[in-house]
Amino acid sequence: MSPTEALTLAVLQGLTEFLPVSSSGHLAIASALFRSIGAVESGPDGLFFAVMLHVGTLAAILVYYRRDARADARQLISGGPGRSKVVRNGFLAVVATLPAVVVGLTLKDSVDEAFQSVLVPGYSFLITAALLLATSRIGEGTKGPSQTTWRDALLVGLAQAVAITPGISRSGSTIAAGLALGFSRSWAVGFSLLMAVPAILGAAVLEVRDLDGRSLTPVAIALTAASTALSGLVGYGAIVWLVRIVRSGRLWYFSVYLVLLSAAVLGTSSLGVWSGSGTESGGTTVGQGRRSETLDGPPGVELDRSGEIGPGRGDLDHGDAAGPRSTGPPPGTLGGSPRPIVR
Numbered sequence: 001m002s003p004t005e006a007l008t009l010a011v012l013q014g015l016t017e018f019l020p021v022s023s024s025g026h027l028a029i030a031s032a033l034f035r036s037i038g039a040v041e042s043g044p045d046g047l048f049f050a051v052m053l054h055v056g057t058l059a060a061i062l063v064y065y066r067r068d069a070r071a072d073a074r075q076l077i078s079g080g081p082g083r084s085k086v087v088r089n090g091f092l093a094v095v096a097t098l099p100a101v102v103v104g105l106t107l108k109d110s111v112d113e114a115f116q117s118v119l120v121p122g123y124s125f126l127i128t129a130a131l132l133l134a135t136s137r138i139g140e141g142t143k144g145p146s147q148t149t150w151r152d153a154l155l156v157g158l159a160q161a162v163a164i165t166p167g168i169s170r171s172g173s174t175i176a177a178g179l180a181l182g183f184s185r186s187w188a189v190g191f192s193l194l195m196a197v198p199a200i201l202g203a204a205v206l207e208v209r210d211l212d213g214r215s216l217t218p219v220a221i222a223l224t225a226a227s228t229a230l231s232g233l234v235g236y237g238a239i240v241w242l243v244r245i246v247r248s249g250r251l252w253y254f255s256v257y258l259v260l261l262s263a264a265v266l267g268t269s270s271l272g273v274w275s276g277s278g279t280e281s282g283g284t285t286v287g288q289g290r291r292s293e294t295l296d297g298p299p300g301v302e303l304d305r306s307g308e309i310g311p312g313r314g315d316l317d318h319g320d321a322a323g324p325r326s327t328g329p330p331p332g333t334l335g336g337s338p339r340p341i342v343r
Contacts, residue, residue: 001049003223005034010053010227014234017057017200018193018242020132020172020254021261025121028166029265032118032274052224054204056231061193061200063232064239085145089194095150096157096174096191097198103161111164118274122265124167129258131169131176136252141182148191152181160195170199172254175246189246193239 012030016023062069075082104111143152159177163170171192178188245251268274 001223006049006223006227007230010056010231011234013053014057014060014231014236015238017235018060018171018196018238020128020169020175020242020251021258022121022125022128022163022167022169022172025125025167025169028121029118036274049224049227051204052228053231054200056228057235058197058200058204059232060235060239061197063236065193089145092145092148092150092153092191093194093198095153096160096195097202099154099157099161100164100199101202103164107164118265118269120165121167122262122269124165125258125262125265128167128169128172129255129262132172132251132258133255135172135176135179136249136255138176138179140185140249141179142184143182144184144187145191148183148187152178152183153191155181156191156195160199171196171242172251175251185247185249186243189243 009027009030012026013023015021016026071082072086074080075086156174156177159173160170162168163173174192174195175188178191179185183191245253
């Protein structure tokens, strides 16, 4: 993977992981675009790169809520009066995560098929746009953490499970569900970000399982570190922006962007622009391999440890759909692109 590709994907991951525009849809489109111009595609080292991008976005959440995190940790350790609140919020986050786990495991093959075409995120962007537009018309509720029930958490979790489809935003779906259930705007955003922690960790763990311990060159390590930091910095800025947008009730801003993006993807697809990327506009992929569960959507294909096209795991996986290559990546570069999460 070239430095340009790595840093571009890091910026996309940081921005779209939290903004209600679907990280999986954007990374899928970006990966298809890089393939169409002949960029080096997924190899085993790409898994490590994917994990580190997840680490960057997870760090962004922890830094943004660092004061709350420190206070909660003290309450848990000391057993203070706020301990029950911390435990309760953790329980709600776990309940909200369960639907996505179930859907990811039971509908794995169906989602895999849906991810093989750029048309899927193209049309799904329109669904997210409509959802955000409708959400902008919902008045602010009054529910906070103490008024949120496990049923509320489960319903928001079901919205997150729907976002396993590339192009449907995880943050957009969960914030919309929270507002529809009467959450205050600040709590709708806060709970969505709280849910992101186990989701991102889960995606990273799935990718770590496929790491085979191969060593990276100093150049690749430096590029990965820079991309991780960039993903975290951009992610932090995206969180700040998201909170301001939601509090102002202007989520419809993103609807305009998504409609324009959908028009661009579907229009170029009808012209055959994506045919060179290995992903056919009709929804089939040459050299198709297996996918893996993701945060915001499913993956693509990747090189397995034997060097041939094989199954992949994780949120940032979008491997080489054109089939195995005869040679590996250039010395000093990463082995491939991260696989698209939301995640």
